[in-house]
Amino acid sequence: MSVTAAQGFSAAGIxxxxxxxxxxxxxxxxNHGPRRAAAGVFTSNRVKAAPVLWSEQVLKGGEVTAVxxxxxxxxxxxxxxxxxxxHATAEKAAEVLxxxxxxxxxxxxxxxxxxxxxxxxxxxxIETAAAALSExxxxxxxxxxxxxxxxxxxxxxxxxxxxxxGMAKGAGMLAPGLATMLVVLTTDADVDAAGLDSALRAATxxxxxxxxxxxxxxxxxxxxxxxxxxxxxxxxxGEFAEAxxxxxxxxxxxxxxxxxxxxxxxxxxxxxxxxxxxxxEVGRSIARNNLLKCAIHGEDPNWGRVLSAIxxxxxxxxxxxxxxxxxxVWVCKNGGVGEDRDLVDMRYREVRITADxxxxxxxxxxxxxDLTADYVHENSAYSS
Amino acid sequence: MSVTAAQGFSAAGIxxxxxxxxxxxxxxxxNHGPRRAAAGVFTSNRVKAAPVLWSEQVLKGGEVTAVxxxxxxxxxxxxxxxxxxxHATAEKAAEVLxxxxxxxxxxxxxxxxxxxxxxxxxxxxIETAAAALSExxxxxxxxxxxxxxxxxxxxxxxxxxxxxxGMAKGAGMLAPGLATMLVVLTTDADVDAAGLDSALRAATxxxxxxxxxxxxxxxxxxxxxxxxxxxxxxxxxGEFAEAxxxxxxxxxxxxxxxxxxxxxxxxxxxxxxxxxxxxxEVGRSIARNNLLKCAIHGEDPNWGRVLSAIxxxxxxxxxxxxxxxxxxVWVCKNGGVGEDRDLVDMRYREVRITADxxxxxxxxxxxxxDLTADYVHENSAYSS
Numbered sequence: 207m208s209v210t211a212a213q214g215f216s217a218a219g220i221x222x223x224x225x226x227x228x229x230x231x232x233x234x235x236x237n238h239g240p241r242r243a244a245a246g247v248f249t250s251n252r253v254k255a256a257p258v259l260w261s262e263q264v265l266k267g268g269e270v271t272a273v274x275x276x277x278x279x280x281x282x283x284x285x286x287x288x289x290x291x292x293h294a295t296a297e298k299a300a301e302v303l304x305x306x307x308x309x310x311x312x313x314x315x316x317x318x319x320x321x322x323x324x325x326x327x328x329x330x331x332i333e334t335a336a337a338a339l340s341e342x343x344x345x346x347x348x349x350x351x352x353x354x355x356x357x358x359x360x361x362x363x364x365x366x367x368x369x370x371x372g373m374a375k376g377a378g379m380l381a382p383g384l385a386t387m388l389v390v391l392t393t394d395a396d397v398d399a400a401g402l403d404s405a406l407r408a409a410t411x412x413x414x415x416x417x418x419x420x421x422x423x424x425x426x427x428x429x430x431x432x433x434x435x436x437x438x439x440x441x442x443x444g445e446f447a448e449a450x451x452x453x454x455x456x457x458x459x460x461x462x463x464x465x466x467x468x469x470x471x472x473x474x475x476x477x478x479x480x481x482x483x484x485x486x487e488v489g490r491s492i493a494r495n496n497l498l499k500c501a502i503h504g505e506d507p508n509w510g511r512v513l514s515a516i517x518x519x520x521x522x523x524x525x526x527x528x529x530x531x532x533x534x535v536w537v538c539k540n541g542g543v544g545e546d547r548d549l550v551d552m553r554y555r556e557v558r559i560t561a562d563x564x565x566x567x568x569x570x571x572x573x574x575x576d577l578t579a580d581y582v583h584e585n586s587a588y589s590s
Numbered sequence: 591m592s593v594t595a596a597q598g599f600s601a602a603g604i605x606x607x608x609x610x611x612x613x614x615x616x617x618x619x620x621n622h623g624p625r626r627a628a629a630g631v632f633t634s635n636r637v638k639a640a641p642v643l644w645s646e647q648v649l650k651g652g653e654v655t656a657v658x659x660x661x662x663x664x665x666x667x668x669x670x671x672x673x674x675x676x677h678a679t680a681e682k683a684a685e686v687l688x689x690x691x692x693x694x695x696x697x698x699x700x701x702x703x704x705x706x707x708x709x710x711x712x713x714x715x716i717e718t719a720a721a722a723l724s725e726x727x728x729x730x731x732x733x734x735x736x737x738x739x740x741x742x743x744x745x746x747x748x749x750x751x752x753x754x755x756g757m758a759k760g761a762g763m764l765a766p767g768l769a770t771m772l773v774v775l776t777t778d779a780d781v782d783a784a785g786l787d788s789a790l791r792a793a794t795x796x797x798x799x800x801x802x803x804x805x806x807x808x809x810x811x812x813x814x815x816x817x818x819x820x821x822x823x824x825x826x827x828g829e830f831a832e833a834x835x836x837x838x839x840x841x842x843x844x845x846x847x848x849x850x851x852x853x854x855x856x857x858x859x860x861x862x863x864x865x866x867x868x869x870x871e872v873g874r875s876i877a878r879n880n881l882l883k884c885a886i887h888g889e890d891p892n893w894g895r896v897l898s899a900i901x902x903x904x905x906x907x908x909x910x911x912x913x914x915x916x917x918x919v920w921v922c923k924n925g926g927v928g929e930d931r932d933l934v935d936m937r938y939r940e941v942r943i944t945a946d947x948x949x950x951x952x953x954x955x956x957x958x959x960d961l962t963a964d965y966v967h968e969n970s971a972y973s974s
Contacts, residue, residue: 251898251901251902252900252901252902252903252907252909253897253898253900253901253909253912253925254901254909280894282894282897282898283893283894283897283922283925283926283927284926284927285910285924285925285926285927288926318894319894319895319897319898320893320894320897320922320926320927321927322927420880420881421878421879421880422879422880422881422895422898422899423898423901423902424898425894425897425898425901494805494878495805495806496804496805496806496880496961496965496969497804497806497969500965500966500968500969500970501969501970503966503970504969504970504971506970506971508703509667509704510664510666510667510702510703510704510809511703511806513637513666513667513703513704513809514635514637514666514703514806514807514808514809515806516636516637517635517636517637517638517807517809518635518636518807519636523636525636525637525638526669528637538667538704540669541637541667541669542667542668542669542672542704543667543668543669543704543705543706577880577966578966579963579966579967581880581884581966582884582887582961582962582963582965582966583963584884585880585881585884585885585888586884586885586887586888586890587888587890
């Protein structure tokens with residue numbers, strides 16, 4: 207599982223002392239080749255963390271030897287000093303791994319925005335992590351990137367003789383514009399950077415990009431895909447892209463399932479839209495409606511709040527042709543009262559909302575969470 | 591105070607039995623002239639309630655004799671029957687007031703979306719309300735339109751010999767696209783429909799339109815301004831518009847102060863924006879950030895969440911030139927750490943966030959609320 211499921215990779219996760227709790231907070235993932243191809247997608251937030259600015263530059267070369275990831279601090283809104291710290295992190299990793307330069311080292315950080323990282327702990331931690339590198343270290347790496355995540359998140363897929371594996375963290379500020387929090391995917395398939403980029407962009411567009419737990423886009427979202435080529439196999443591109451998509455979808459589903467304070471996972475499917483963009487706009491509007499999110503928490507099939515959310519969009523539809531189902535009961539038909547709302551059973555964690563725009567043939571699925579008192583408590587504690 | 595502060599108006603508020611609680615639920619406001627000019631603005635939600643569709647038509651004539659308002663049901667998403675019910679309400683009021691026709695009667699409703707109104711109670715209630723009409727009935731009318739409001743909301747302003755008064759209700763689904771929940775303003779100034787319309791649109795644009803309590807736009811938002819001309823005075827248009835603006839601003843502030851479950855009122859001022867639209871977009875993005883709203887609830891001056899919200903907008907700014915103050919302490923300077931966050935005192939209900947985009951000279955103020963466990967509780971109860 208995780209980033210060491212594919213051949214040619216080692217990883218480690220250690221406690222460097224960045225977190226005051228003493229929990230693991232530093233992960234290192236190394237690609238031993240023979241190939242070192244890589245692709246990445248990053249947050250579309252215009253306020254980008256230092257490690258995002260750094261890694262975007264690294265990825266332009268299409269080659270990544272190693273990724274250093276830390277929890278316990280986002281290194282965002284930290285000015286020139288924060289960028290210097292990311293640079294020093296990459297330099298240290300290049301030095302420790304020997305024979306490489308900082309320009310091949312991607313860096314990712316997660317935690318509180320607006321504080322500098324304790325470099326006196328992070329830099330020695332890179333040496334400790336390098337010494338702990340193992341072909342079985344994927345699980346420990348996945349644990350070391352957790353912040354408020356209650357569980358670590360890994361996934362794997364693949365084909366004949368090749369594998370795609372990955373890890374993810376993310377539990378809040380979870381409404382990626384291009385990707386979600388920190389994700390590293392690895393493969394031993396022999397695929398070049400262009401093939402990786404194409405597969406990764408296609409995968410994130412319909413997986414991480416359609417997660418909207420709380421409407422808040424992070425400054426640090428990073429998804430990396432590294433290929434070692436160690437299997438010696440070059441899969442057909444469509445088959446490879448599907449494996450990448452499957453791992454992304456699995457990890458995205460795990461992110462929603464572990465969102466801060468959530469008690470429900472809400473699958474919002476918009477059908478019969480005029481365009482896919484319309485379907486996504488409507489799905490996202492429903493996903494971000496706080497009143498609806500409260501109603502779902504209360505197991506109340508309050509379809510009026512779905513319609514009021516749809517009504518704020520520019521999508522093509524006629525109000526008197528809208529249909530809405532909650533857990534397959536069509537509680538709203540033709541914009542008015544439909545089947546008996548008492549038929550809706552909402553006892554389980556997964557809730558399905560279907561919005562039929564009756565305006566075309568396109569569709570999209572957005573995943574969201576409910577809004578709970580636990581979410582408020584977790585996010586109102588002092589700079590959690 | 592309220593809608594009977596101006597000469598030429600009477601009002602009533604009674605319990606018609608629409609609410610199961612037996613609380614007041616029906617208000618009637620009558621303009622006795624000599625003038626019956628009127629203007630109105632309505633929700634920009636494309637899913638509009640039956641009374642909004644009706645009143646939009648009535649307002650096209652520029653004359654309104656009376657307004658019937660009910661709480662206890664929004665009459666939204668109720669199909670052709672819901673529209674017939676609104677029509678019947680106007681017909682009944684025209685009949686009871688004698689000498690008028692339904693086309694002069696505006697109707698407004700508020701409450702749960704997706705259920706029909708109990709017309710067997712509402713229609714007799716109009717007779718009861720007409721019998722109770724009084725030149726001192728403004729307060730009772732303001733009470734009868736409450737839903738989850740904990741207090742009724744009225745305001746008054748004016749000039750030499752003329753008055754503008756008003757009432758409002760609204761405590762949730764409070765992010766108007768053009769107006770907020772139900773508001774009726776009256777004046778005895780001798781102003782024609784065009785003058786009313788101009789003053790009302792200018793006023794709502796910078797008052798109700800800049801309230802964003804919970805990001806959820808209602809299907810029923812209605813703001814009406816009625817002029818009786820009973821003072822015989824025609825104020826200078828600028829002076830009149832300023833009085834209308836002052837009453838709207840006063841009522842808008844009261845709405846934020848009484849928002850469901852809120853413990854803080856957040857005044858977000860965006861300054862040095864390239865355009866007013868940029869300032870509003872940034873202010874609204876900050877206002878709708880659930881993580882920031884939780885932080886404010888926890889009295890945590892978490893400026894990183896302000897920056898991450900600004901970063902999602904298309905407004906003109908450079909990330910390393912952003913400055914943010916919370917309660918006048920500039921905790922973020924040039925996109926990084928500024929003054930000591932421990933200097934920020936957040937004990938009081940009103941919290942002021944200033945976002946300096948350093949991109950121009952335009953500004954805007956948006957009012958919002960924090961996100962609390964009480965908001966979740968109030969809105970997760972079964973179809974509250």
